[in-house]
Amino acid sequence: MNMSILNEINFVNNILKEEFDIKKNNKICIAVSGGLDSMVLLHLFLKISNILSLSIEIAHCNFSLRQLESHQDEQFIKDVCYKQDILCHIKKFNILEYSHKHKLSIQMSARKLRYKWFDKLIKANDYDYVALGHHLNDSIETFFINLIRGTGIKGLLGIPKKNRKIIRPLYSFKKEEILNYAKKNKIIFRYDSSNTNIKYLRNEIRFIISSFSPSIYYSFYKGFKKSINFLYQENSLIENKIYEIKKEITLVQTQDPFIWKIKCNKLQQLSSIYLFKLFFQYGFSNIKNIKKLFYAQSGKQLISNQYRLIKNREELILIENQIFNLFKHKTYIITNLNVKNMLLPISIQFIIYAKKINIEKMITRQKILFIDFEKVQLPLKLRTWRKGDIFYPLNMTGKKKLSKYYKDNKLSLLEKEKTWILINGNDNIILVGNRLDNRFKITSTTKTILGIISS
Incomplete structure (x- = not known):
């Protein structure tokens, strides 16, 4: 049997290969735009779902770029799902706002939003895979787009057959084979008018390839498949x-x-x-x-x-x-010393001792830092360092810039941002990590002691 012809048998043989590794009872979401490729992919999966006991659902992205056409695409998908009794997930995106905010092209924005949503769907619905309708022609077009822009071997591989839980089961089949299958099985699909607009580089490349003579066209696809296989092997070595x-x-x-x-x-x-x-x-x-x-x-x-x-x-x-950025410029307010139900970035506990205690004995039992309670003013604050922060390190003479203290103790930039500082109500630093400020130390006049346990 000719394995290059798209039919149910060749499709099943293809998805059972190690590169896709689809197994019986898998739960698969088909990304369906309503166009030729995705509708053929859906038809094939529905045809073979009973054979492999697959659970099938559909995901449709509506970017609202073609106004009425986009709305009609969405309604078309809803109708298909209703007739086939398939659960359908539909997501509308404000792609123009996203593109402007992140300074990305419409195409790149659509790609990022689409795959981000697919990741969420996979986690929320426990899918084994999300299947996309990309095929050999798409990979060839991507090859030339990357070649024009400049790329390495990975870029020349085109669109990957599988990327974690994203699979492309039509990867080995040509566009004309997909179209022939659609005609033979009378599959209804929607036309995307933007696919003929040659202002897009992908469409221009598609138009150039389609103008090849039949003999060159055949040799081109045959040679491309061989080249991609070689590139995959070389990329694997790298x-x-x-x-x-x-x-x-x-x-x-x-x-x-x-x-x-x-x-x-x-x-x-x-x-x-x-x-x-x-x-x-x-x-x-x-x-x-x-x-x-x-x-x-x-x-x-x-x-x-x-x-x-x-x-x-x-x-x-x-x-x-x-x-x-989780650590940078965050401030947590501590309104009272009972912090049991407060959402704080570190574990911290305060214990008041009404009379003098044997501090040396307490330190040997657990890691407690002791300060003069009467110098404490609420509310306290927990935050990371700021430029210009100064404190008076215990057992040192005078004040020190926190930036200098961090540098002397060889803290990395990341460690600086992860070190939490306890601030008094008068904005004086009480504690930097596990280093006390000299102004809060216990003296002979201390009447009440505050113990601090943090980690």
């Missing part, structure tokens, strides 16, 4: 090498929250291509700037849309911006 390099350069890596600490001296030995491979996915593509960071002073950083790369002594720290 990815394996990158994996080995990551193991060698990594000091610490955590996923929740995402923090990656990297040895600077190991990075300095790597060529530019490996540095690009390591950091491009995090939004850092300027290799010269990355190399300058190797020799920069602690605290210097590079910032991308989602991540920041921070120099800290002999290491680099990669962290998500949203995690970093």
